[in-house]
Amino acid sequence: MAYSDKVIDHYENPRNVGALDKDDGAVGTGLVGAPACGDVMKLQIKVSPEGVIEDAKFKTFGCGSAIASSSLVTEWVKGKTLAEASEIKNTAIAEELALPPVKIHCSVLAEDAIKAAISDYQSKTGATGTKAAE
Amino acid sequence: MTETLKLPIYLDYQATTPTDPRVVEAMLPWFHDSFGNPHSRNHVYGWRAEAAVDAARKRIADLIGADPREILFTSGATEANNTAIKGVAHFYREKKRHIVTAVTEHKCVLDTCRHLEQEGFEVTYLPVRPNGLIDLDDLAAAIRDDTVLVSVMGVNNEIGVIQPLAEIGALCRSRKVFFHTDGAQAVGKIPLDVNAMNIDLMSVSGHKIYGPMGIGALFVRRRPRVRLEALINGGGQERGMRSGTLPTPLCVGLGKACEIAGREMAAEAERLKMLRDRFYARIMDSCPEVYLNGDLQRRIPGNLNLSFAYVEGEGLMMGIKDLAVSSGSACTSASLEPSYVLRALGVDEELAHTSLRIGIGRFTTEDEVDHATEVIVREVTRLREMSPLWEMAQEGVDLKSIQWAEH
Numbered sequence: 299m300a301y302s303d304k305v306i307d308h309y310e311n312p313r314n315v316g317a318l319d320k321d322d323g324a325v326g327t328g329l330v331g332a333p334a335c336g337d338v339m340k341l342q343i344k345v346s347p348e349g350v351i352e353d354a355k356f357k358t359f360g361c362g363s364a365i366a367s368s369s370l371v372t373e374w375v376k377g378k379t380l381a382e383a384s385e386i387k388n389t390a391i392a393e394e395l396a397l398p399p400v401k402i403h404c405s406v407l408a409e410d411a412i413k414a415a416i417s418d419y420q421s422k423t424g425a426t427g428t429k430a431a432e
Numbered sequence: 433m434t435e436t437l438k439l440p441i442y443l444d445y446q447a448t449t450p451t452d453p454r455v456v457e458a459m460l461p462w463f464h465d466s467f468g469n470p471h472s473r474n475h476v477y478g479w480r481a482e483a484a485v486d487a488a489r490k491r492i493a494d495l496i497g498a499d500p501r502e503i504l505f506t507s508g509a510t511e512a513n514n515t516a517i518k519g520v521a522h523f524y525r526e527k528k529r530h531i532v533t534a535v536t537e538h539k540c541v542l543d544t545c546r547h548l549e550q551e552g553f554e555v556t557y558l559p560v561r562p563n564g565l566i567d568l569d570d571l572a573a574a575i576r577d578d579t580v581l582v583s584v585m586g587v588n589n590e591i592g593v594i595q596p597l598a599e600i601g602a603l604c605r606s607r608k609v610f611f612h613t614d615g616a617q618a619v620g621k622i623p624l625d626v627n628a629m630n631i632d633l634m635s636v637s638g639h640k641i642y643g644p645m646g647i648g649a650l651f652v653r654r655r656p657r658v659r660l661e662a663l664i665n666g667g668g669q670e671r672g673m674r675s676g677t678l679p680t681p682l683c684v685g686l687g688k689a690c691e692i693a694g695r696e697m698a699a700e701a702e703r704l705k706m707l708r709d710r711f712y713a714r715i716m717d718s719c720p721e722v723y724l725n726g727d728l729q730r731r732i733p734g735n736l737n738l739s740f741a742y743v744e745g746e747g748l749m750m751g752i753k754d755l756a757v758s759s760g761s762a763c764t765s766a767s768l769e770p771s772y773v774l775r776a777l778g779v780d781e782e783l784a785h786t787s788l789r790i791g792i793g794r795f796t797t798e799d800e801v802d803h804a805t806e807v808i809v810r811e812v813t814r815l816r817e818m819s820p821l822w823e824m825a826q827e828g829v830d831l832k833s834i835q836w837a838e839h
Contacts, residue, residue, distance in 0.1 A: 301750070309747075309750060309751075312818060315817070315818050317823065329820065330837065331836070331837070332836035332837060333781075333782040333785075333821060333831060333836065334781045334782055334785075334836070336744050336745070336746070336785050337744070338819075338820050338821055338836075339820070340820035340823075357818055357819060357820040357823055358818060358819070358820065359742065359743070359744050359747075359819040359820055359821045359822075360744045360746075360747055361744060361746035361747045361750070362746070362747055362750040364744075364747070365747060365818065
């Protein structure tokens with residue numbers, strides 16, 4: 299399979315690999331996918347009191363496209379408000395990385411990971427008013 | 433040292449092997465100088481080609497302890513397997529309706545059996561134990577009065593395990609059932625004797641044993657005689673069992689490959705075992721949680737099949753692009769199906785997704801083994817540091833206790 303240059307770049311030089319303290323009240327953690335399906339993504343966001351994502355980290359078990367999708371979204375969500383981050387669509391991820399049709403599910407998973415992380419953060423803080431993960 | 437390596441390093445000898453230069457050399461005269469039709473009886477061109485084909489037939493027979501008259505040429509092991517299984521089933525169909533095979537057979541055996549089921553034959557698919565070998569008690573229990581054929585491969589193409597051919601042969605002979613073995617991965621790799629092992633039919637592949645692609649052979653026992661219905665009809669070549677003009681250069685190439693294999697098998701097996709053990713030790717010494725699929729002892733020396741826990745197979749393949757190896761799962765075909773052979777061993781789906789088949793052979797060097805293991809260890813370690821599953825396992829989380837959202 300031919301990977302795009304952007305996928306190869308993210309795979310070889312992944313951005314923001316790592317972990318944030320999941321017990322920190324300012325950190326939201328999203329874990330999506332399943333080992334049996336060959337993709338698991340963990341995305342963590344650290345949110346400022348003003349509701350801006352200050353930091354993001356990921357770990358991904360999956361193919362190069364899955365690693366690239368999650369690496370890319372950690373770059374994209376940083377500096378965004380929760381509302382803005384929740385607007386990121388899988389189609390934009392797929393387009394940026396030039397994913398072939400069989401790899402679209404990787405971008406879907408990355409979008410799900412953002413929503414899961416935001417939802418986890420909101421359930422911790424009981425935050426309301428930001429309409430985010432549905 | 434590694435600067436001089438030719439990349440990617442070829443480690444897929446169970447898929448195919450390079451044609452040995454000595455084989456190529458033996459084939460060349462038969463393309464242009466002595467190009468006769470081996471079935472032409474009227475002139476020297478034909479006679480010469482016929483003599484060359486017969487000499488090749490003898491070399492194949494010698495390698496497996498057969499008589500040259502028991503060897504027929506085919507286009508490869510797939511055709512040989514089809515001819516053996518369909519041919520025997522069809523010939524004896526009035527009296528016998530049942531075939532026994534194993535779940536880990538090559539697709540061309542399994543698909544042939546499925547095809548016969550559609551024609552009304554019954555097939556028993558034997559399970560295998562976790563080490564990849566069939567249980568002889570299962571086989572004994574599966575054989576019925578109307579069983580015509582047992583087909584069990586010699587060596588598995590994915591995990592390299594060697595089935596107990598002599599024991600299977602003895603059992604089949606005592607129950608008066610024909611025994612066919614797919615020898616594509618076994619011939620030329622391990623000593624075989626069709627008489628000592630009571631093998632009635634055996635398939636041979638050219639390109640798995642440093643011979644050319646497009647040629648194979650089928651051993652068909654003469655005493656006690658095995659009869660079969662031909663798949664390909666025509667001029668009645670190969671004693672009516674396989675019509676079609678024999679491709680002299682390919683026949684000569686297969687014969688030469690068998691001759692070399694017979695002469696060099698013992699020394700080659702020893703060298704490959706040394707390289708295989710070196711490969712295995714270098715991986716196991718540097719990486720925890722790596723699992724070998726299939727029995728280590730009852731295995732050809734040129735194969736390893738390893739599962740790397742907490743690393744995804746396709747992601748790993750991308751990281752080891754300097755190595756030409758085969759992934760245990762068919763992720764790239766978009767089917768996301770892990771290998772049916774690994775599943776039959778009872779390997780977890782997760783582990784089956786992360787397996788590599790490493791095939792080493794005649795032209796593999798120690799430098800290549802060292803470089804390949806370095807690359808694998810480096811990438812597995814890197815991907816694990818990036819893997820949420822590895823992180824959870826290190827924290828003592830039981831991954832099976834998690835409610836995963838299957839997608």
